[in-house]
Amino acid sequence: MTRADAQAALRSPLAFIAARWTPDPRTVRRAVLAALVMSVVIVVTGGAVRLTGSGLGCPTWPKCTDDSLTSTREMGVHGVIEFGNRLLTYVLCAAVGWAIVAVRSEKPFRRSLTRLGWAQFWIVMGNAILGGIVVLVGLNPYTVAAHFLLSSALIAVAAVMWQRVREGDGEPRPLVGKPVRQLVWFLVVASVLLIAVGTVVTGAGPHAGDSSEVPRMPVDSEMVSKLHAVLAWVVATLTFALWFVLKAVDAPEGPLHRTRELFLIILAQGVIGYVQYFTDLPEVLVGAHMFGSCVMWIWVVRVLLSLRERPDTPVAGPPPSSDRSSDQSSDRPSDATNASLAGPG
Numbered sequence: 001m002t003r004a005d006a007q008a009a010l011r012s013p014l015a016f017i018a019a020r021w022t023p024d025p026r027t028v029r030r031a032v033l034a035a036l037v038m039s040v041v042i043v044v045t046g047g048a049v050r051l052t053g054s055g056l057g058c059p060t061w062p063k064c065t066d067d068s069l070t071s072t073r074e075m076g077v078h079g080v081i082e083f084g085n086r087l088l089t090y091v092l093c094a095a096v097g098w099a100i101v102a103v104r105s106e107k108p109f110r111r112s113l114t115r116l117g118w119a120q121f122w123i124v125m126g127n128a129i130l131g132g133i134v135v136l137v138g139l140n141p142y143t144v145a146a147h148f149l150l151s152s153a154l155i156a157v158a159a160v161m162w163q164r165v166r167e168g169d170g171e172p173r174p175l176v177g178k179p180v181r182q183l184v185w186f187l188v189v190a191s192v193l194l195i196a197v198g199t200v201v202t203g204a205g206p207h208a209g210d211s212s213e214v215p216r217m218p219v220d221s222e223m224v225s226k227l228h229a230v231l232a233w234v235v236a237t238l239t240f241a242l243w244f245v246l247k248a249v250d251a252p253e254g255p256l257h258r259t260r261e262l263f264l265i266i267l268a269q270g271v272i273g274y275v276q277y278f279t280d281l282p283e284v285l286v287g288a289h290m291f292g293s294c295v296m297w298i299w300v301v302r303v304l305l306s307l308r309e310r311p312d313t314p315v316a317g318p319p320p321s322s323d324r325s326s327d328q329s330s331d332r333p334s335d336a337t338n339a340s341l342a343g344p345g
Helices: 003-011 013-020 025-051 073-105 111-136 141-164 178-204 221-248 253-278 283-305 322-331 335-341
Strands: none
Touching: 013 073, 025 073, 025 111, 025 141, 025 283, 073 111, 111 141, 141 178, 141 283, 178 221, 178 283, 221 253, 253 283
């Protein structure tokens, strides 16, 4: 590497890498999927921290204790669990960073994907700071709820990026009529409310995250749990109604498949929810319910994105070689897949 190369790498490292490396389309898709998977993993492990009573295993932040950056033997298993979850934040950052590098190096350059990657990065940074605040304020339930909601926002952005990387940048074309799209937006809003009320159920419930006297939200947990169940039935009903309407209007297979999958996920999530409610909220089922919430939210986003398609746009410049063309054609999803994975601009 010459001195000029080193200076260029310091000025713009992403551009320097992109000028010298073109990833395979499958590499890009895997990098983006890894970021999505890690955004779910960090939620599940964060739930494990709370359900094992390890929320204050590291009693301060950014260090684990006033005198140690890491957990110590005296802190026991709770310190290990809490500090381990903090370390996973670095893994999440690495996954998001790898996704940014991959989409930035892809040819042709797609600015929309890079922006989605940086949006994930800044959400992760904001949530890391919020996680530190959660510890510093002694697991205040409102900050814990905000921490989960910001994680849900990260999952939504990661899901959008996962879909966008598998389609083109052409002008989006709706696959269904406006009334159907409006019905899906009602489903999205109801799902957001379901997740938000779920954080209140958690904030008022027994799993405070630590064995000490952690404050809870001053609401009737029984009433909030019933409201959560009602919203779950609303989401399930809207999903079934959407599937029925899509069948009636002879919609493409993409939206139909995504809607059917979402309905099955909601049914499974509902079974877990009712079982945990009538068995006094065992930790394992609560953790499974949190994982199901993440999966349900991803599929709600996928249903929304499946209502439009974005074809490839012609790229200016010399045509690719025949070998490269065949590779790209084999890696590109079919028109039917694009229809099911279409996303917003």
